[in-house]
Amino acid sequence: MIDTTPWLDALHQAARVRSDAAGLPTRRDEAWKYTDIGALGVASFPLAGRPQGSLPTVAPLTTDALQLLLVNGSLQVLPGAELPAGVVIGRLDGKASAELVEAHLGKVIPAEAKSLAALNSGLFDDGVLVRVGAGVTLERPIEIVSVGQAGGDPLAFHPRCLLVIEDGGAATLVERHQGSGRYFSNSVLEIALGAGASLRHYTLQDESPEAVHVATTGIELAAGSRYAGMLVQTGSRLSRHETHAALAGDGASFELDGAYVGAGKQHLDNTTFVTHTAPGGKSRQLFKGVLDDQSHGVFQGTVRVERAAQKTDAHQLSKTLLLSEQAEMDGKPELEIYADDVKCGHGCTVGDIDETALFYLRARGIDAETARQLLIEAFLGDVLEKIAAEPVRTAFAAVVGECLKGAHATRRTNDHHQG
């Protein structure tokens, strides 16, 4: 449990009042039109206490990773290695680096009413603070692993992270969500990038099949800073991953790609809000999803270009393959443009596998199932290959591959039953 400070108490208190009064969002709220967050009863899940018993061990994705382990939202393991000068990795308690924390915590993502981020702000009781000082390049990747451990009863937890990279600094962050049992994980990650700072950020959501996963990531980009993110969602029963990026400094660059695989009754939601407030910013988004069985995919992406953000170059593309009769996809890409000298666009496609390509492969002697599999893998591989760090790419691709195989197997069984 963290020792709090008066201002942190105040933040908690204010957020609690807002989220208590407003309650959870419902499908009547435009931003939650396609995702019913209350459907699985998360509102009544009790808060998780301190984890009991032995700690899980999670092999890091890369051997040189600086790993942090959170169990049910509480920070259990910090990296033991000595850190380069200017780098802080520690507990978010309002005391260490107090000024830095006060300057950014709850600021990157404002606690709006009826947001899950506000609920987190009101309830988080532990978290992670990472600071990379000005001009420092942290070579070793930071890996934050959040593990949910629920026994017989469901539980809820609200992990919180703050990552500040000061002017000219650079780092790589790997974020993983996994666990077992029935739980509600509602995490918030705030990222502040100083002028010219850069971050590579790889996220793997591979939660327990019974979990409800909500994550809100806020990224604030100062002049000339660069963010390159990859978001892979394969796990959970119901997930909503929200990304809020504010390109607040001249010439900032934001790139976010996503890949997701849904099967069974999974509901996977990717929602992004990219706001250009300063001139010369560039944003790119590419999301690709494969939905099988009765799974339901959602992509909502808003790109807002404010009056001052001239010469903005923003593009967004969402592509989805529906593999089964019962799978569903809802898309809502949105452009909100107030500056005239901009280049903005978005695209959204939903469909099944290209019949011509399928035919071509089969004409070369490949059986239909293998050909389909090849084409689906190629469809997602196109996104995954953008992961620059090779071990991360391999690990992410392996998880996605397993999921596709699983989906494949179910379909084959179904086909068999129907036949």
Place this chain on the structure above:
Amino acid sequence: MDGIEQVRSLTDQKYKYGFVTDIEADVAPKGLNEDIIRLISAKKGEPEWLLEWRLRAYKVWLEQTEPNWGKLHYPPIDYQDAYYYSAPKRKDGPKSLADIDPKLLETYEKLGVPLHERAALAGVAVDAVFDSVSVATTYKGKLEELGIIFTSFSEAVKTHPELIRKYLGSVVPYSDNYFATLNSAVFTDGSFVYVPPGVRCPMELSTYFRMNAEKTGQFERTLIVADKGAYVSYLEGCTAPMRDENQLHAAVVELVALDEAEIKYSTVQNWYPGDEQGRGGIYNFVTKRGACRGRASRISWTQVETGSAITWKYPSCILQGDDSVGEFYSVAITNNFQQADTGTKMIHIGRNTRSNIISKGVSAGHADNTYRGLVKVLPKAQGARNRTQCDSLLIGNTCGAHTVPYIESRNSSARIEHEATTSKISEEQLFYARQRGLSEEEAVTLIVNGFCRDVLQHLPMEFAVEAQKLVALSLEGSVG
């Protein structure tokens, strides 16, 4: 269009339809209540079932709330501070064109819509609606020979009650939405078209709407039914006088296409947009929906929206019949303080249904222009296809252009493709055109017309010319 000269002559004038016709009117008392609805119904000599229908709508409306999801800002509308019925006075209904008040004929001449059949635009039959009532329908006889019914709504209620009863509210139910429900309660007139099986309507049918009286809402209702294998192309135009206050226009259009029928519905909406300061102008809240009920039927909406202070309008297609096709081609131009929130809904229900959407939004001055569209594919719509292209053009740095598509697919064999872009007229293009001798305004008009070409080419010839002129007119003062 005959070159620059024509554009130039047009750009020199302001809203040229802003005059008022001084004509004696039969006006119902101000405000809205059951008595007014009974009065409207009585004035029209309606049957009891229609009055009941209106009153049911009114009761629902009292419980409904005004929609607020559009990207539109306007002060609350006082529905009691308006007149719901105004008609030019006359002794009996006009037996022929000779009986129509000459002042009205003159009005339509000024609007470029001559009602004399002799002088009429070649091949266009016109139904003219002045404030609340239809004043003249041309070419009636010729159409009757083919079995085509083209008449005012009020008359159709008397002459073809079985058709009205069968189709009225069958596409847009009386409780559909706030503005459609209001229309259902108080609609005064409109046009009715029925094209019998296998008949291709040989001429464009056209309605011209004109708001004249002060503080009067216009609530017309159009119903078009194309029976099996029939074809009809319908044009709608609208104007209103320039006034400082805002006037409400809440129309409903219902289209029904049976097996292999085709309806082309084109609109050039040029209601008074308000002045450069954003004073006055029409509030245009319109519900337009077509049902492709039959197999291989086709409904095509083409709209050029340049007028109105507020536009709230989503001409839609319900693609029920297998192999049916829905199309939506739209140009929306907003200047000064105009706000437009417009788009379409394509609901794919039948197998192999196809829809195509092209939307071109141009925003200038302090205007806001939003495309809002829904493409929904239901589970049984095997092989459904949708293609959407939305392009926005901004002129100047004080306006906004927004794209809000909703894409919902429940069928794996469906293919939906949506693409949107936002850009401005490049300095390079402008310079190139000016280097060849065009003024900046001419160059902008030329380039904007080029930008809108994919849509304008879907308009019937008579309208295409008018639409290109309108592009020039509505962008006046947006440059330099």
Place this chain on the structure above:
Amino acid sequence: MLEIRNLHACVDGREILKGIDLTIPAGEVHAVMGPNGSGKSTLSYVLAGRDGYKVTEGSVLYRGQDLLAMKTEERACLGLFLAFQNPVEIPGVTGVNFLKTAVNAVRRSRGQSELDAMQFLKLARRKAKELGVGEEMLRRAVNTGFSGGEKKRYEALQMALLEPKFMILDETDSGLDIDALRVVAEAVDSFRSPERAMLVITHYQRILDYIVPDKVHVLAGGRIVQTGGKELAVELESTGYAQFTEQAA
């Protein structure tokens, strides 16, 4: 025809032209050659009146009038024609519509009657045929999807239709193979007449084999550093521009 005196011009606050003096009488063809970045394209844009090219000093008299006081389109209507190095694509605007609008603008300014659609088409078809431009190019959107050669031929067609008095060819040879260059250059050369003048801006000498200049000027560092006859162009081809860039620096 054209008299440039001490012309200074800035782009984005940086001085590119640093005092150009150049006189081109009617009936003559002058070539301006120079290394990359010497200000060649700036000179053509300043003469045509492109926004963002600011004249800070000097004057330009064109057919006895103050050229710099005129708007871009006024200059065009007075017969000044710039053949662009990279003609821009204008999607959706058909060639017929664009060219007819331009031709009538110019005709109007000359006090000539405007052409109606039929008259214009007849004229355009004739000129297109003379230049070996396919008729389908008239129906396509302006420059959209055109190859480099097509774009340049399209520029020549516009020249033929607008009948300018003074033509500026901005690197017309760039992006053209030798056959395409010959076609375009011969077409342009055929416009030579005692009432017309031409300014050929080029990096390479080869276009001057087809459009033989009366005078050749070398532009370097924003100034004309040498003037000579057509033999100067051939000389430059072998010696290069190095001597001038050093001189200018």
